[in-house]
Amino acid sequence: MKKILLLSLALMMCSFAVLAQAADTDPVGNVPALGSMKSTAGDSMQPANDIIQNIAADKDLSIFYKFVNSANLAETYESKGPITIFVPANEAFESLPPGKLDTLLKPAHVWELTHLLAYHAIAGKFSAKELHKRINKHKGSTTLTTISGGKLIAKTDGNNNIILEDETGGQCIISRSDIAQSNGVVHIISKVLLPKPKAV
Numbered sequence: 001m002k003k004i005l006l007l008s009l010a011l012m013m014c015s016f017a018v019l020a021q022a023a024d025t026d027p028v029g030n031v032p033a034l035g036s037m038k039s040t041a042g043d044s045m046q047p048a049n050d051i052i053q054n055i056a057a058d059k060d061l062s063i064f065y066k067f068v069n070s071a072n073l074a075e076t077y078e079s080k081g082p083i084t085i086f087v088p089a090n091e092a093f094e095s096l097p098p099g100k101l102d103t104l105l106k107p108a109h110v111w112e113l114t115h116l117l118a119y120h121a122i123a124g125k126f127s128a129k130e131l132h133k134r135i136n137k138h139k140g141s142t143t144l145t146t147i148s149g150g151k152l153i154a155k156t157d158g159n160n161n162i163i164l165e166d167e168t169g170g171q172c173i174i175s176r177s178d179i180a181q182s183n184g185v186v187h188i189i190s191k192v193l194l195p196k197p198k199a200v
Contacts, residue, residue: 041089041188042060042186045180047182050183051077052074055077062090064088067113071114072114076118077183081123082123082183083124083125084121084184084187085121085184086120086121086189087120088192095191116192116195119194120193121147122144122146122147126144127177128174128187132162142155150195162177164193167194167195168194168196171191174188176188
């Protein structure tokens with residue numbers, strides 16, 4: 001939990017790291033080609049493994065895993081936690097503008113990437129049942145604070161699916177919930193969550 005609380009400091013430090021970058025290379029290799037998301041995203045995860053171990057083992061989450069490594073956030077998601085993380089499957093990245101994937105992996109954009117990834121996690125362990133409970137308690141929607149300091153709105157649709165609304169008004173559905181991790185829980189989401197842009 002201490003590592004999560006220190007993340008805001010780490011995010012500020014990233015802005016200084018950006019200025020020190022001289023090369024414009026991709027440190028983790030090319031982003032895999034986008035294809036159809038398989039319905040088995042998350043199946044390879046084991047409850048005894050931490051979030052990073054499980055994401056690394058799931059080929060349907062390979063883009064998010066590459067992003068985490070590029071932003072040096074693996075240690076945060078390996079911490080004791082607990083952490084709840086909303087992980088976009090590979091297909092979810094198709095909603096980003098053309099060229100955005102490659103841009104985010106460039107060293108000059110590490111601050112933007114770090115902020116984006118941290119916007120997909122909240123401190124604590126929140127199951128789908130707990131999210132439904134909070135939504136009902138607050139009469140239809142509840143606000144979640146991410147470890148980046150941003151806000152997400154959680155609500156339900158007519159089929160009782162949990163919908164997440166980001167700071168730009170974009171919405172995604174939790175397509176698979178409650179995948180147990182040794183340090184928290186993973187929910188698979190249908191689109192990438194976008195925070196408001198932050199000045200570096």
